Amino acid sequence: MKTNDKAAAYLASASTHMRGRLKLYIGAAPGVGKxxxxxxxxxxxxxxGTDVVIGFIETHGRLETAEQIENLEQVPLLEILYKDRPFYELNVEAILRRAPKVVLVDELAHTNIPGSKQSKRYQDVMELLDEGIDVLAAVNIQHLESVHDIVQTITGVRVNERVPDLFVQQADEIQLIDVTPETLQKRLREGKIYPSHRIQKSLQNYFQLSNLAALRELALREIADEVDEKLERQHGTDYRGPLGVHEKILICVQHNDTAERLIRRGYRMANRLNAELYILHVTRDAMEEKEKVDYVRQLCSTFDAHFLLLKSNKRIAHAIVSEAKKHFITQILLGQSARTRWEEIWKGSIVNTIMRQTCNIDIHIVADKQSVR
Structure with missing residues (x-):
C-alpha cells in the first residue's frame, strides 16, 4: 500500500476509535523555535498535572532547547542496527506500554531506518493517536507534500522527507511558530541554529533573506488555507457567509464583449490579495451557447481561474448567490447592468438580490466603457 493510501485508510477508520488529539507546531524554516x-x-x-513524556526530541545542539528537556520524562529510544551501526528511533511499543496522556514527537517528516516497523515517523504517530494518546509534533513547511515543487523553486533544494497533506489536515490544532527572516538570520549568525562551520554556507544558500521571506509567506498562506478549509468542513451547508481569512473572488460573466475586461480586473484584484479566482457563467442551454462557453473557458485557462458553468433556469441573481455560498466566496465582481430602471423595478436588481441573500460578501460593479445616460 502506498504511503498516502495508508494515511487515507487510517483516517477513514479513525472516526470509529477513541482517537488521540494531534497538535502540530509548524514553522517556515529550521530555527524558528518549534x-x-x-x-x-x-x-x-x-x-x-498532565502525564506528558518525550518520545523523540532533536536539540540540534541548541542549549536553550536542551534545558527545556531536563524536567520531562523521556521514553528510551529504540536502537536498531543497520550496516553494523546503531541508530535510534521513536520507540512506539515502549510508549504504548508507558501509556502517557501526551507524548512529544519531533522531526515528524523523518524517514525511519530500515528494520523499523513503519517507514515514516508520521506513521508511528498515527499508531499512537489510534491508541488514544495525544501527540505534540513539530514539522517545517518545506516538508508538506503539496508544496514540494514550490519549495524547490524558491530554494533550489529538493526536500526528500515529506508528510502527506491528508495527515496534516486531520490535526486538531495547528500552531504557526513565526519569526522574521532578519531574526532568523541573526539566530543563525549567533550559532543558535547550526554549528559555526555551517553558518556561512547556510547564509549564502537556504538562509538567504529572499528565501526565508518566501518560505514565511508560504507558511502563512498554508495555515490560512487550512483554517478556511476546516471552517468550511465544520459548517458545511449551514452557511452564514464566508468564514475564513482567505479571499475568494467570483467574477460573473454573461456577455463576451465585457468578459475579458471583467476578468482582467478580477485577476489584478486576486493577485494583490493572493486570492483564488472563480469565473461563473450561467446558461439555460450550454450547447446553444457553446461558442460563448468555450470562449469563457479559454479565458479561465489564460488567467489561471476556476471555471464554473451553471446550467440553471433560475434568475441570474439567485444562481450567483447559490455558487457564492457553495464556494465560500468573499468578493463578487459584476459588470454594469444594462437593465433600464423599469426592468429593475419589474425583475428586481441583481445587486440588491445578492445583498439580501448573502452576508459578509463585498460586491464590486465594474463600469461599462460607454457613458451612462
Whole structure:
C-alpha cells in the first residue's frame, strides 16, 4: 500500500476509535523555535498535572532547547542496527506500554531506518493517536507534500522527507511558530541554529533573506488555507457567509464583449490579495451557447481561474448567490447592468438580490466603457 493510501485508510477508520488529539507546531524554516515552544508547552502541562513524556526530541545542539528537556520524562529510544551501526528511533511499543496522556514527537517528516516497523515517523504517530494518546509534533513547511515543487523553486533544494497533506489536515490544532527572516538570520549568525562551520554556507544558500521571506509567506498562506478549509468542513451547508481569512473572488460573466475586461480586473484584484479566482457563467442551454462557453473557458485557462458553468433556469441573481455560498466566496465582481430602471423595478436588481441573500460578501460593479445616460 502506498504511503498516502495508508494515511487515507487510517483516517477513514479513525472516526470509529477513541482517537488521540494531534497538535502540530509548524514553522517556515529550521530555527524558528518549534521544538522550544513544544517543550515549553509540555512543561506547563506537567505543572498542571498532565502525564506528558518525550518520545523523540532533536536539540540540534541548541542549549536553550536542551534545558527545556531536563524536567520531562523521556521514553528510551529504540536502537536498531543497520550496516553494523546503531541508530535510534521513536520507540512506539515502549510508549504504548508507558501509556502517557501526551507524548512529544519531533522531526515528524523523518524517514525511519530500515528494520523499523513503519517507514515514516508520521506513521508511528498515527499508531499512537489510534491508541488514544495525544501527540505534540513539530514539522517545517518545506516538508508538506503539496508544496514540494514550490519549495524547490524558491530554494533550489529538493526536500526528500515529506508528510502527506491528508495527515496534516486531520490535526486538531495547528500552531504557526513565526519569526522574521532578519531574526532568523541573526539566530543563525549567533550559532543558535547550526554549528559555526555551517553558518556561512547556510547564509549564502537556504538562509538567504529572499528565501526565508518566501518560505514565511508560504507558511502563512498554508495555515490560512487550512483554517478556511476546516471552517468550511465544520459548517458545511449551514452557511452564514464566508468564514475564513482567505479571499475568494467570483467574477460573473454573461456577455463576451465585457468578459475579458471583467476578468482582467478580477485577476489584478486576486493577485494583490493572493486570492483564488472563480469565473461563473450561467446558461439555460450550454450547447446553444457553446461558442460563448468555450470562449469563457479559454479565458479561465489564460488567467489561471476556476471555471464554473451553471446550467440553471433560475434568475441570474439567485444562481450567483447559490455558487457564492457553495464556494465560500468573499468578493463578487459584476459588470454594469444594462437593465433600464423599469426592468429593475419589474425583475428586481441583481445587486440588491445578492445583498439580501448573502452576508459578509463585498460586491464590486465594474463600469461599462460607454457613458451612462
Amino acid at each position: 521544538t522550544y515552544k513544544m517543550l515549553t508547552d509540555a512543561g506547563q502541562m506537567k505543572k498542571e
